[in-house]
Amino acid sequence: MPAAPDLAEAVNDWFADAARPLPWRAADVSPWAVLVSEFMLQQTQVARVIPRWEAWIERWPTPAAMAAAPPSEAVRAWDRLGYPRRALWLHRAATAIVEHHGGEVPRELDDLLALPGVGPYTARAVAAFAFGARHPVVDTNTRRVIARAVLGQGHPGPPSTARDLAAMDALLPEPDAAARVFNAAAMELGATVCTARAPQCDVCPIADRCAWRLAGSPEYDGPRSAKQARFEGSDRQVRGLVMRELRAAHRPVSRAELAVVWTDAAKLDRAVESLVADGLAVQGPEGFALPDA
DNA sequence: AAAGCGTGGAA
DNA sequence: TTTCCAAGCTT
Numbered sequence: 001m002p003a004a005p006d007l008a009e010a011v012n013d014w015f016a017d018a019a020r021p022l023p024w025r026a027a028d029v030s031p032w033a034v035l036v037s038e039f040m041l042q043q044t045q046v047a048r049v050i051p052r053w054e055a056w057i058e059r060w061p062t063p064a065a066m067a068a069a070p071p072s073e074a075v076r077a078w079d080r081l082g083y084p085r086r087a088l089w090l091h092r093a094a095t096a097i098v099e100h101h102g103g104e105v106p107r108e109l110d111d112l113l114a115l116p117g118v119g120p121y122t123a124r125a126v127a128a129f130a131f132g133a134r135h136p137v138v139d140t141n142t143r144r145v146i147a148r149a150v151l152g153q154g155h156p157g158p159p160s161t162a163r164d165l166a167a168m169d170a171l172l173p174e175p176d177a178a179a180r181v182f183n184a185a186a187m188e189l190g191a192t193v194c195t196a197r198a199p200q201c202d203v204c205p206i207a208d209r210c211a212w213r214l215a216g217s218p219e220y221d222g223p224r225s226a227k228q229a230r231f232e233g234s235d236r237q238v239r240g241l242v243m244r245e246l247r248a249a250h251r252p253v254s255r256a257e258l259a260v261v262w263t264d265a266a267k268l269d270r271a272v273e274s275l276v277a278d279g280l281a282v283q284g285p286e287g288f289a290l291p292d293a
Numbered sequence: 294a295a296a297g298c299g300t301g302g303a304a
Numbered sequence: 305t306t307t308c309c310a311a312g313c314t315t
Contacts, residue, residue, distance in 0.1 A: 041311040045302070049311090082299030089313085119313045139311045159312090187311065196309065197304060226295070228309080240299050278298090 007149065007206055008173045008182045014205035015185035018192070023050060025184075031105035031130035032097075033057050038122045039090045044081055046191070052081055064103045066094035072290035075280065076247050084243055085278055088291070089117025107131040120161045128183050134176050136168035137183040141190025146171070148194060152211030155196075155220035238262050238271035242288075243280065252287035 019025070024037035036056055040049040056077060060066040066074065071091045078087035093115040097105055105126065106112055112123035120138075127133040140156075146167050147156035168186070172179040193200050201207045201217075212218070231237055241261040245253055255272075262268040272288060275281040281288045 038311065043298090043310055043312055044300080045310050048301070080300060082301080083313090085298070086313085117313065121312060125311070137311090140309085141311070191311075227307095229297080231299080234297095236298055236300095243299085274298095 007209065008171055008178065008185075010205045010209075011185045011189055012173075012178060012181045015181060015188055019184070019188055020046075020192070022046065023054060025129075029130075030061075031107075031126065032061075032063050034130040035093070035105055035118075035122075035126050036090065038125045039086050039093075039117060040081060042086060042122065043083060048081065052077070052079060060094075062103065063094040063097040063105065066091060067098045070292045071279075072292050075243075075290050079247070080244075082240075084280055086117055088279055092116040093118065105130065107133065109133075109135065120165070128180060132176075132180055134172070134179050135183075136165045136172060137187070138164045138168045139187055139190075141188075141194075142168060142183075142186045143190075144196060145186050145190045145194050148199075148212035149206055149210045152215045152218075153220055153222065154212055154217060155222070155224065157220075157222050158225045235267070235271050235274065238267055239275055242268075242271055242275060246281060246288060246290050249289075252284050252289045254287035258288065 023029070024034055033053075037049065037053050040053055040056075059077065060069065069091070071088055074087045074091040075084055078084055081087075096115055097103060101111065106115075107127060107130075109123055109127055112118050112126055113120070115123075118126075124135040124137045125139075128135050128137050138161075140159075143156040143159060143164055146164075147153045150167070150171070168183075171182070171186075173182055189204070189206075193204050201210070201213060204210065207213055229236075238261070242258060245258060245261055258268065258272065259265070262271070272281065276283055276288075279291055282291050
Protein backbone atom coordinates (compact mmCIF):
# COMPACT_ATOMS: atom_id res chain seq x y z
CA MET A 1 0.00 0.00 0.00
CA PRO A 2 1.59 3.27 -1.12
CA ALA A 3 2.11 5.76 1.67
CA ALA A 4 0.44 8.66 -0.13
CA PRO A 5 -1.24 7.55 -3.35
CA ASP A 6 -3.13 10.79 -3.77
CA LEU A 7 0.06 12.84 -3.76
CA ALA A 8 1.51 10.93 -6.70
CA GLU A 9 -1.84 11.03 -8.46
CA ALA A 10 -2.08 14.79 -8.13
CA VAL A 11 1.47 15.29 -9.35
CA ASN A 12 0.90 12.93 -12.27
CA ASP A 13 -2.28 14.72 -13.28
CA TRP A 14 -0.42 18.02 -13.23
CA PHE A 15 2.44 16.50 -15.25
CA ALA A 16 0.07 15.40 -18.01
CA ASP A 17 -0.38 19.05 -18.94
CA ALA A 18 2.73 20.72 -17.57
CA ALA A 19 5.50 18.45 -18.84
CA ARG A 20 8.00 20.32 -20.96
CA PRO A 21 8.51 18.78 -24.40
CA LEU A 22 12.15 17.96 -23.75
CA PRO A 23 13.70 16.29 -26.81
CA TRP A 24 14.90 13.20 -24.94
CA ARG A 25 11.30 12.55 -23.85
CA ALA A 26 10.13 11.98 -27.43
CA ALA A 27 8.67 8.54 -28.05
CA ASP A 28 11.26 7.42 -30.61
CA VAL A 29 14.34 8.27 -28.54
CA SER A 30 16.79 5.38 -28.13
CA PRO A 31 18.19 4.16 -24.80
CA TRP A 32 21.56 5.46 -25.93
CA ALA A 33 20.11 8.91 -26.50
CA VAL A 34 18.55 8.79 -23.03
CA LEU A 35 21.89 7.75 -21.55
CA VAL A 36 23.61 10.65 -23.30
CA SER A 37 21.03 13.09 -21.95
CA GLU A 38 21.50 11.82 -18.40
CA PHE A 39 25.28 12.22 -18.61
CA MET A 40 24.89 15.76 -19.87
CA LEU A 41 22.28 16.66 -17.28
CA GLN A 42 24.50 15.73 -14.33
CA GLN A 43 24.86 19.08 -12.53
CA THR A 44 24.01 20.94 -15.71
CA GLN A 45 20.84 22.85 -16.57
CA VAL A 46 18.40 21.64 -19.20
CA ALA A 47 18.66 24.78 -21.32
CA ARG A 48 22.40 24.37 -21.76
CA VAL A 49 22.13 20.66 -22.53
CA ILE A 50 19.54 20.69 -25.31
CA PRO A 51 21.70 21.98 -28.21
CA ARG A 52 24.70 19.83 -27.23
CA TRP A 53 22.49 16.75 -26.98
CA GLU A 54 20.90 17.35 -30.39
CA ALA A 55 24.30 17.67 -32.04
CA TRP A 56 25.71 14.69 -30.17
CA ILE A 57 22.91 12.30 -31.12
CA GLU A 58 23.04 13.34 -34.74
CA ARG A 59 26.78 12.81 -34.90
CA TRP A 60 26.95 9.65 -32.81
CA PRO A 61 23.53 7.97 -32.98
CA THR A 62 24.72 4.70 -31.43
CA PRO A 63 27.23 3.52 -28.82
CA ALA A 64 29.23 1.93 -31.64
CA ALA A 65 29.48 5.25 -33.47
CA MET A 66 30.66 6.93 -30.29
CA ALA A 67 33.18 4.20 -29.52
CA ALA A 68 34.60 4.46 -33.04
CA ALA A 69 35.48 8.11 -32.53
CA PRO A 70 38.61 9.16 -30.66
CA PRO A 71 38.01 10.45 -27.13
CA SER A 72 39.43 13.81 -28.21
CA GLU A 73 36.40 14.33 -30.42
CA ALA A 74 34.05 13.50 -27.55
CA VAL A 75 35.78 16.08 -25.37
CA ARG A 76 35.60 18.67 -28.16
CA ALA A 77 31.93 18.02 -28.84
CA TRP A 78 31.26 18.35 -25.13
CA ASP A 79 32.37 21.94 -25.61
CA ARG A 80 31.68 24.04 -22.51
CA LEU A 81 29.08 21.90 -20.80
CA GLY A 82 31.45 21.64 -17.86
CA TYR A 83 32.93 18.69 -15.97
CA PRO A 84 34.62 17.38 -19.15
CA ARG A 85 35.46 14.13 -17.38
CA ARG A 86 31.86 13.27 -18.20
CA ALA A 87 32.68 13.33 -21.92
CA LEU A 88 35.52 10.93 -21.32
CA TRP A 89 33.39 8.65 -19.17
CA LEU A 90 30.59 8.69 -21.74
CA HIS A 91 33.06 7.65 -24.42
CA ARG A 92 34.37 4.88 -22.15
CA ALA A 93 30.81 3.81 -21.39
CA ALA A 94 30.11 3.54 -25.12
CA THR A 95 33.22 1.41 -25.51
CA ALA A 96 32.14 -0.85 -22.65
CA ILE A 97 28.65 -1.16 -24.14
CA VAL A 98 30.16 -2.30 -27.44
CA GLU A 99 32.59 -4.69 -25.78
CA HIS A 100 30.33 -6.21 -23.15
CA HIS A 101 26.76 -5.68 -24.31
CA GLY A 102 26.80 -6.15 -28.06
CA GLY A 103 26.47 -2.43 -28.66
CA GLU A 104 23.10 -2.21 -26.87
CA VAL A 105 22.65 -0.15 -23.72
CA PRO A 106 22.05 -2.70 -20.95
CA ARG A 107 18.71 -2.64 -19.15
CA GLU A 108 19.78 -4.22 -15.87
CA LEU A 109 20.57 -1.87 -13.01
CA ASP A 110 23.79 -3.65 -12.09
CA ASP A 111 25.06 -3.53 -15.66
CA LEU A 112 24.27 0.16 -15.90
CA LEU A 113 25.94 0.90 -12.58
CA ALA A 114 29.10 -0.81 -13.81
CA LEU A 115 29.48 1.72 -16.63
CA PRO A 116 31.96 4.54 -16.01
CA GLY A 117 30.29 7.77 -14.97
CA VAL A 118 27.00 6.03 -14.19
CA GLY A 119 25.92 6.27 -10.56
CA PRO A 120 22.73 5.63 -8.59
CA TYR A 121 20.76 8.39 -10.29
CA THR A 122 21.83 7.85 -13.89
CA ALA A 123 21.46 4.07 -13.74
CA ARG A 124 17.89 4.28 -12.44
CA ALA A 125 16.98 7.11 -14.79
CA VAL A 126 18.03 5.03 -17.80
CA ALA A 127 16.37 1.88 -16.47
CA ALA A 128 13.15 3.76 -15.78
CA PHE A 129 12.97 6.27 -18.63
CA ALA A 130 14.52 4.24 -21.43
CA PHE A 131 13.29 0.78 -20.46
CA GLY A 132 10.25 1.44 -18.31
CA ALA A 133 11.62 -0.43 -15.31
CA ARG A 134 10.05 0.12 -11.91
CA HIS A 135 12.80 1.77 -9.88
CA PRO A 136 12.68 4.86 -7.71
CA VAL A 137 14.56 7.66 -9.48
CA VAL A 138 15.85 10.38 -7.19
CA ASP A 139 17.60 13.52 -8.31
CA THR A 140 18.04 16.87 -6.59
CA ASN A 141 14.58 18.02 -7.71
CA THR A 142 12.83 14.96 -6.34
CA ARG A 143 14.75 15.25 -3.09
CA ARG A 144 13.51 18.79 -2.66
CA VAL A 145 9.90 17.87 -3.45
CA ILE A 146 9.97 15.05 -0.88
CA ALA A 147 11.67 17.25 1.70
CA ARG A 148 8.96 19.85 1.40
CA ALA A 149 5.77 17.96 0.59
CA VAL A 150 6.40 14.96 2.85
CA LEU A 151 8.97 15.92 5.47
CA GLY A 152 7.92 19.53 5.89
CA GLN A 153 11.44 20.86 5.41
CA GLY A 154 12.27 23.73 3.12
CA HIS A 155 15.58 22.18 2.09
CA PRO A 156 16.45 18.51 1.49
CA GLY A 157 19.75 18.57 3.38
CA PRO A 158 22.72 16.43 2.39
CA PRO A 159 21.87 13.51 0.07
CA SER A 160 21.82 9.92 1.30
CA THR A 161 21.28 7.46 -1.53
CA ALA A 162 19.75 4.68 0.57
CA ARG A 163 17.45 6.98 2.50
CA ASP A 164 16.43 9.02 -0.56
CA LEU A 165 15.64 5.92 -2.62
CA ALA A 166 13.59 4.43 0.20
CA ALA A 167 11.62 7.64 0.56
CA MET A 168 10.81 7.77 -3.14
CA ASP A 169 10.01 4.05 -3.25
CA ALA A 170 7.40 4.58 -0.55
CA LEU A 171 5.72 7.23 -2.68
CA LEU A 172 5.60 5.24 -5.94
CA PRO A 173 2.02 4.37 -6.92
CA GLU A 174 1.19 0.70 -7.20
CA PRO A 175 0.40 0.57 -10.94
CA ASP A 176 3.62 0.36 -12.91
CA ALA A 177 2.46 2.93 -15.42
CA ALA A 178 1.70 5.49 -12.71
CA ALA A 179 5.01 4.74 -10.99
CA ARG A 180 6.85 5.39 -14.24
CA VAL A 181 5.14 8.71 -14.71
CA PHE A 182 5.68 9.75 -11.12
CA ASN A 183 9.44 9.41 -11.35
CA ALA A 184 9.47 11.97 -14.13
CA ALA A 185 6.64 14.07 -12.72
CA ALA A 186 8.27 14.57 -9.32
CA MET A 187 11.48 15.70 -11.01
CA GLU A 188 9.54 18.06 -13.23
CA LEU A 189 7.66 19.56 -10.32
CA GLY A 190 10.91 20.25 -8.51
CA ALA A 191 12.54 21.66 -11.62
CA THR A 192 9.77 24.03 -12.65
CA VAL A 193 7.53 24.76 -9.63
CA CYS A 194 9.04 23.56 -6.36
CA THR A 195 12.32 25.28 -7.12
CA ALA A 196 15.15 25.89 -4.70
CA ARG A 197 15.01 29.69 -4.78
CA ALA A 198 11.48 30.98 -5.26
CA PRO A 199 8.97 28.11 -5.30
CA GLN A 200 5.76 28.91 -7.15
CA CYS A 201 3.40 27.48 -4.60
CA ASP A 202 0.50 29.34 -6.19
CA VAL A 203 0.55 26.96 -9.15
CA CYS A 204 1.67 23.85 -7.28
CA PRO A 205 -0.70 20.89 -7.65
CA ILE A 206 -0.03 19.69 -4.10
CA ALA A 207 0.19 23.02 -2.30
CA ASP A 208 -2.93 22.11 -0.31
CA ARG A 209 -1.25 19.08 1.21
CA CYS A 210 2.39 20.17 1.28
CA ALA A 211 3.76 19.55 4.78
CA TRP A 212 6.16 22.47 4.49
CA ARG A 213 3.44 24.93 3.47
CA LEU A 214 1.06 23.64 6.11
CA ALA A 215 3.77 24.30 8.66
CA GLY A 216 4.07 27.89 7.45
CA SER A 217 7.10 27.39 5.18
CA PRO A 218 9.61 27.48 8.05
CA GLU A 219 13.21 28.42 7.37
CA TYR A 220 15.45 25.36 7.12
CA ASP A 221 17.96 25.09 9.93
CA GLY A 222 19.11 21.49 9.58
CA PRO A 223 22.38 20.15 8.19
CA ARG A 224 23.46 21.33 4.76
CA SER A 225 26.00 20.06 2.28
CA ALA A 226 29.37 21.74 2.33
CA LYS A 227 29.50 24.94 0.34
CA GLN A 228 31.10 24.78 -3.06
CA ALA A 229 34.62 26.10 -2.93
CA ARG A 230 35.23 29.50 -4.45
CA PHE A 231 35.63 29.19 -8.22
CA GLU A 232 37.69 32.27 -8.96
CA GLY A 233 41.33 31.31 -8.69
CA SER A 234 40.57 27.64 -8.12
CA ASP A 235 42.19 24.66 -9.77
CA ARG A 236 38.87 24.06 -11.44
CA GLN A 237 39.04 27.42 -13.13
CA VAL A 238 42.57 26.79 -14.37
CA ARG A 239 41.66 23.32 -15.59
CA GLY A 240 38.78 24.85 -17.51
CA LEU A 241 41.05 27.42 -19.14
CA VAL A 242 43.59 24.77 -20.11
CA MET A 243 40.88 22.55 -21.57
CA ARG A 244 39.61 25.46 -23.62
CA GLU A 245 43.07 25.81 -25.17
CA LEU A 246 43.40 22.09 -25.84
CA ARG A 247 39.98 21.91 -27.47
CA ALA A 248 40.72 24.85 -29.73
CA ALA A 249 44.16 23.62 -30.82
CA HIS A 250 44.16 20.66 -33.17
CA ARG A 251 47.83 20.09 -32.46
CA PRO A 252 49.99 19.73 -29.34
CA VAL A 253 50.17 22.84 -27.17
CA SER A 254 53.51 23.54 -25.55
CA ARG A 255 53.91 24.38 -21.88
CA ALA A 256 55.04 27.85 -22.92
CA GLU A 257 51.86 28.38 -24.91
CA LEU A 258 49.78 27.25 -21.96
CA ALA A 259 51.40 29.90 -19.81
CA VAL A 260 49.08 32.50 -21.33
CA VAL A 261 46.07 31.05 -19.49
CA TRP A 262 47.48 31.49 -15.97
CA THR A 263 50.41 33.41 -14.59
CA ASP A 264 51.00 31.31 -11.48
CA ALA A 265 53.23 28.55 -12.90
CA ALA A 266 52.84 26.23 -9.93
CA LYS A 267 49.07 26.36 -10.07
CA LEU A 268 49.09 25.90 -13.82
CA ASP A 269 51.37 22.88 -13.55
CA ARG A 270 49.16 21.36 -10.91
CA ALA A 271 46.10 21.83 -13.10
CA VAL A 272 47.77 20.30 -16.14
CA GLU A 273 49.04 17.37 -14.10
CA SER A 274 45.58 16.68 -12.78
CA LEU A 275 44.16 16.78 -16.31
CA VAL A 276 46.77 14.27 -17.42
CA ALA A 277 45.94 12.10 -14.42
CA ASP A 278 42.27 12.21 -15.42
CA GLY A 279 43.08 11.26 -19.00
CA LEU A 280 41.73 14.54 -20.32
CA ALA A 281 45.16 15.54 -21.57
CA VAL A 282 48.19 13.61 -22.76
CA GLN A 283 51.76 14.80 -22.84
CA GLY A 284 53.89 14.26 -25.92
CA PRO A 285 57.27 15.56 -27.05
CA GLU A 286 55.72 18.73 -28.48
CA GLY A 287 53.34 19.48 -25.66
CA PHE A 288 49.89 18.64 -24.41
CA ALA A 289 46.88 17.51 -26.39
CA LEU A 290 43.49 15.89 -26.01
CA PRO A 291 43.58 12.08 -25.77
CA ASP A 292 43.50 10.43 -29.18
CA ALA A 293 43.16 6.85 -28.11
C1' DA B 294 33.05 10.17 3.54
C1' DA B 295 34.26 14.58 2.45
C1' DA B 296 36.16 16.95 -1.12
C1' DG B 297 37.03 17.82 -5.89
C1' DC B 298 35.29 18.46 -10.31
C1' DG B 299 33.22 23.41 -15.05
C1' DT B 300 30.32 26.59 -16.55
C1' DG B 301 26.68 29.56 -16.53
C1' DG B 302 21.96 31.24 -15.08
C1' DA B 303 19.28 33.67 -11.84
C1' DA B 304 18.08 36.20 -7.60
C1' DT C 305 28.41 42.01 -6.62
C1' DT C 306 28.03 37.96 -4.50
C1' DT C 307 25.90 33.76 -3.65
C1' DC C 308 23.45 29.83 -4.60
C1' DC C 309 22.77 26.10 -7.28
C1' DA C 310 22.13 23.12 -11.33
C1' DA C 311 18.49 15.56 -14.01
C1' DG C 312 25.85 13.59 -9.79
C1' DC C 313 29.98 10.81 -9.88
C1' DT C 314 34.49 9.40 -8.32
C1' DT C 315 38.13 8.79 -5.17
